[in-house]
Amino acid sequence: MPDRPIRFLIVDDIAENILALEALLRRDGLLVDHAHSATEALELMLVHDYALALLDVHMPDTDGYELAELMRSTERTRGVPIIFVTAAERDETRRFRGYEAGAVDYIFKPVDPVVLKSKAEVFFRIGQQARDLQRQHDEMQRIAHDRDRAASLLRAHTDNSPLAFVTLDQDLVIRAWSKGAERMFGRLAADLLGQPATDTCWLDDDGAAVLAGWLAPGDAAPRHSTELSLGHAERGLIPCEIHGSILSGSRQRTLSLQILDITERRRAEEVRSLLVGELNHRIKNTLANVQAIARQGLRRSRDLAEFEQSFVGRLQALSRAHSILSDSTWASAPLDQLIDDQIRVGTLDADRLRRNGPPVELTPDTMLRMALTLHELATNAAKYGALSVPQGMVHLDWRLDAGGLALTWRETGGPAVIPPAHSGFGSDLIAAVAGGEDGAVAADWRPEGVVWAIRLSEGVKALDSTPAAPRASAEAADRPAAVLHGCAVLVIEDEPLVALDIQEELELAGAGHVRIARTVDAALSALSEHRFDLALLDGNLKGEPVDSVALRLREASVPFCFVSGYGREHLPQGFEDAPLIQKPFPPTSLRQILSELLYLRRLHAAE
Template identity: 65%
Template sequence: MPAEPIRFLIVDDIEENLMALEALLRRDGLAIDRAKSADAALELMLRHDYALALLDVHMPGTDGYELAEIMRGTERTRSVPIIFVTASEVNEARRFRGYEAGAVDYIFKPIDPLILKSKAEVFFRIGQQARDLERQRDQMLEIARARDRAMAQLKAHADNSPLALVECDGALVIRRWSQGAERLFGRSAAQMVGLPLPQAGWLSAENIAVLSGWLASAPDPATPPRFSTEFTVTQGAGRALECEVYGSVLASAEGAQSLSLQILDITERRQAEEVRSLLIGELNHRIKNTLANVQAIARQSLRQAVDLRSFERSFMGRLQALSRAHSILSDATWASAPLDQLIDDQIRAGTLDGERLHRSGPRVDLSPDTMLRMALILHELGTNAGKYGALSVPEGEVHLSWALAPEGLTLRWEERGGPVVATPDRKGFGMTMIGSSATGDGDWFNTDWRPEGVIWTFGLSRGVTATRSRAMAQTGDCPAAAAGAGALAGRRVLVVEDEPLVALDISFELEDAGAEVVAVARTLSDALDTASRVRCDLALLDGNLNGEPVDRVAALLVSRGIPFCFVSGYGREHLPRDFQTVPLVEKPFNPDALRSVLCDIMVMPAAADLPPPGLPA
């Protein structure tokens, strides 16, 4: 940006004089303004700053002396240098009046060009210097403002940062203690600044020795050495904190060293890492235990089965019991869950008849391990009662009661009104599993084979607590009855499932029920393409496809008026939020429950009887 010109002001009531003076003074970098009267001159001086004013002494109205006095009486024009220009001889009185009015010199007419240019040159250079000094002053002010802004920003960052910033001199005396350090260590700057680190009380001798070693390294002013380590430091309240420490050693021009420390509290991160490691180990343990249980159930069910069909029924029933118990525990984030909820789940699954089950007992919670064991026990008891015991005849019933005592929970299963009972000649896998699940570590069970009905009594010494401030689970009388024969015959079904074996299993079950699987989609793009063009009567939709949400697929099915259900290992809270009323079949699925849900959704009101315009039929 070009520099502003230096300005001179010429005041004379005669135009020819103005032109002559301007011609003599004209030069590069100089702007000359002309005024024919004092009023015009004052108006110009309100708009511009002048390095020199040349005033004619004799002017009509306000003369040069009076104009000079006005200029000296005004703050804006008080410092403008004035040279009087006159054609008459000036006596001492008039000369004194001129200097008193603020003049610095006189020039007499006729004007000597050399004298005029010489005197004007002095004020031109003074004006340049004043302009340069003013520009430098403005630059320095802007630099100072930028510095102040940077310092304010740096202080704000330091004060609001989660890092504790500590600066020490070469003798490890604290010279700066940020607000982050105050928050982290619980000690104020007033307490800490000026203290040597050994007396500050938050670092151990070993920590201080490490910092001394950093200072002992040869600092390079061009690239100051940087260090990092981890310390266990002591908070003001005496609590130990795990911290990451980053250090920079700086050296001044005189050679004096300083140490800048940035300290980050990683205590919660360390604890989270320990919890994560523990949870991964626990998850590994639970998965392997679950797989081992499934393996044992499969092998023992196969050993006791008379044919494949009976094996399938017994194995799937036991697997479903485990799965539903896992779902209950997942809803409770693998903390304790209510016994009543487990019983309700057995009723919903059809293992127990809610109308013929009479239960009584206090509200109790079961630990995860106890919940899984009781799920298998109740499943076996309900299955046996439905096959051979009280629930195998219309008039039979089961009385389930429990009591909580200091030594543990006593649970009693009593069957009444069923066929005459006799002690069995041999133990099946169900009875063996009940025995193995109900014993160990102080637990026990007893079986009383009364003719009028068997009584099982279990004692659980661990994993049982009284329920605290939780409402009792509501009993749901919605057994999963098998669908009527042929209800799915001829139906065209779309299967959206990313697990090949699960998709194959679902397809076989549907085909066994007489349905036709028109397509299987395993990816989101494939599902969207297939769902938009195939003709089908209903669809089965996985909860997600290889980690991708299925909201768009569900919306497309709704837009085409195709009824569907979710088949997923996820709970309801992890499924698309806009489709919370869509039925859910949880994996691993029960074939009868799957067919029942499909029959139900075929008679539910659809979003549309026909696809909307623009979509193929």
């Protein structure tokens, strides 16, 4: 330590001699210890480091010469300088023995203070220098330890990092190649160190030109970044993001590179671009289909009421097919699932449907067209065919045929069939399901019931190892039809046109007061100010979740349903008992669900 004093040791069996020498040696920065025997002196020297030992030659038991010899035989005390202090006459024999025992000098009694101080000053300064050197040595060891620890940490980080660390010199020769670089490029450091990067098929000429520009003498920028393709041992060129730091040494500049493999990022960007393009394509196709359905419906409908009924039904068929495809992330979806969906919404009656066929999946485009086809077939059957009378039945059969699907819709038990004088939009829509191929769709207007034969030549995949989807069964709805007459309804919807449409439908159904809230705060405020009989809750309000609103509705015992384009998995959790009306929705579905909510509320109130 910087403030550690220099220590001298005086060994003499006479206390007065010790006090006299100590008085002559006293100075700042010096600490003088004393011992009255050789044993006591050795014990002190095992504890402290001494810059000088002053030994009396004549002491009982062990004299100064013997003590000096003991000191020289021990590693710890071997380097302590010794000056003998003696009152004996100056005898060359004695002096020689003292030097032989390890003494560096003699002082004769009576002691000359000037001589003592001058000799002690030499060893005091030597002690200071030794102390300073030791301090410097300790500091260097600490610095070396910290350096080694920092180097070990840096090596561990570089070796375990997902980044590759590579160092190039002024000539683009590889000087360092981390474990991360070995993993990233499949190349061992031993095979690359000391070689020009361009000679290893790791860096091409274009990349070398970029890196050489970073190392150019006139470039003052300390850091650079770019994207380059670098060579992998097996995969060839891989895209990499590179960050470079210029290190200036005494002889030349070096370039430290931190490299990230961005292969997965590039793939993700490509997939995202494809998905965005595919989404745009599907949205525009869907809008074009809606536009075509609207135009054809307007042209062929007798009045607006007929148009509304047919248009909304077709729109619902498309919407439900989209929901099925969304659940399968727009991959193929089972035909059985599409039929079950038609049963669930009431387009088909499970008790009056007989279906038979192997499990198959339809591609998204084919699924959407088949959804419209089944809707048209079921709607026509309900209006004019087998499903228009209680005893009518529909037989739906399909089979795989030469890579395609042959599907038959056969009606029995209905009124006598008379072939139409001309085809309507529904028939034309059914005919379009197979892409307009000649003979792909055919209708046989038999008196006992129409038979449609439809062949899909593409977009069909067999599911040999997948069991058929469970057949849905109709549930008897014996609940009395409740009415909305006089009910106060809260509509929580951020789309103004949708909110207006819902409001008009509710008022037509007899609702007494309809209030619209377009934000979470507005909804919570309305619930604190008024009492509502029912509520319709959108799944998201201007990007804000509606969990707090759903919880407040439950706390206030207000029956509610979700009205959303989201699926159940994206709605607030813990409210699975609340019905879900998916947008777009038919007015009959809205009225039916709200009536059931009122009915259940009254049942609970009666209990």
